[in-house]
Amino acid sequence: xxxxxxxxxxxxxxxxxxxxxxxxxxxxxxxxxxxxxxxxxxxxxxxxxxxxxxxxxxxxxxxxxxxxxxxxxxxxxxxxxxxxxxxxxxxxxxxxxxxxxxxxxxxxxxxxxxxxxxxxxxxxxxxxxxxxxxxxxxxxxxxxxxxxxxxxxxxxxxxxxxxxxxxxxxxxxxxxxxxxxxxxxxxxxxxxxxxxxxxxxxxxxxxxxxxxxxxxxxxxxxxxxxxxxxxxxxxxxxxxxxxxxxxxxxxxxxxxxxxxx
Numbered sequence: 001x002x003x004x005x006x007x008x009x010x011x012x013x014x015x016x017x018x019x020x021x022x023x024x025x026x027x028x029x030x031x032x033x034x035x036x037x038x039x040x041x042x043x044x045x046x047x048x049x050x051x052x053x054x055x056x057x058x059x060x061x062x063x064x065x066x067x068x069x070x071x072x073x074x075x076x077x078x079x080x081x082x083x084x085x086x087x088x089x090x091x092x093x094x095x096x097x098x099x100x101x102x103x104x105x106x107x108x109x110x111x112x113x114x115x116x117x118x119x120x121x122x123x124x125x126x127x128x129x130x131x132x133x134x135x136x137x138x139x140x141x142x143x144x145x146x147x148x149x150x151x152x153x154x155x156x157x158x159x160x161x162x163x164x165x166x167x168x169x170x171x172x173x174x175x176x177x178x179x180x181x182x183x184x185x186x187x188x189x190x191x192x193x194x195x196x197x198x199x200x201x202x203x204x205x206x207x208x209x210x211x212x213x214x215x216x217x218x219x220x221x222x223x224x225x226x227x228x229x230x231x232x233x234x235x236x237x238x239x240x241x242x243x244x245x246x247x248x249x250x251x252x253x254x255x256x257x258x259x260x261x
Contacts, residue, residue: 009044038065165194182260
């Protein structure tokens with residue numbers, strides 16, 4: 001090729017001396033190599049003589065180029081060649097923290113609903129206490145039917161036997177029963193007699209208005225004038241409208257009774 005004075009660094013095509021761009025790939029012509037410079041064999045970049053490391057790819061000047069520079073006197077053996085200082089790499093920035101997202105609604109019961117629930121619970125508990133007290137004071141002994149007309153036998157002073165036994169008393173008996181008799185005594189004393197439907201056993205239940213939980217439950221028997229309840233060394237007697245505590249054959253206590261009906 002005639003008058004080919006420079007080679008394209010991109011495609012290795014030789015071009016005319018007056019061409020400013022490569023005729024094959026249109027790459028601009030590189031700056032002419034300085035008279036005392038050297039060309040990098042790796043990237044074909046032109047470098048200054050005193051630059052012994054390629055400024056484009058950090059390749060070291062070839063040994064033959066170094067010898068040429070020494071022979072021409074451009075670089076002396078006793079002179080420390082300048083080295084290109086590495087440009088300090090800027091510190092790597094920390095990755096940006098993710099932007100806060102919208103608030104997430106977590107499942108839970110609002111405070112207002114919890115307070116309403118507590119109020120309802122307290123109200124129901126209070127109502128249950130009132131009903132229990134009223135049941136022991138009224139429903140417990142007043143659940144029977146009409147009283148007798150004064151005829152002979154225990155039924156004359158008691159409620160009708162066909163009436164159901166109050167639930168509060170029946171749970172202490174442990175079986176289905178009907179109300180036999182109910183009495184109200186002085187000092188808050190209450191007495192209820194219920195008869196089991198299946199076994200015909202008569203159960204005596206005694207309690208107090210002042211202490212509804214203090215119950216005495218025992219098996220009762222009918223007598224000519226009323227009822228009798230054995231209790232260890234003593235017994236209870238209900239005769240007409242009187243309750244008696246008998247110990248060692250002697251009456252040690254009497255309580256006036258009023259039939260409930």
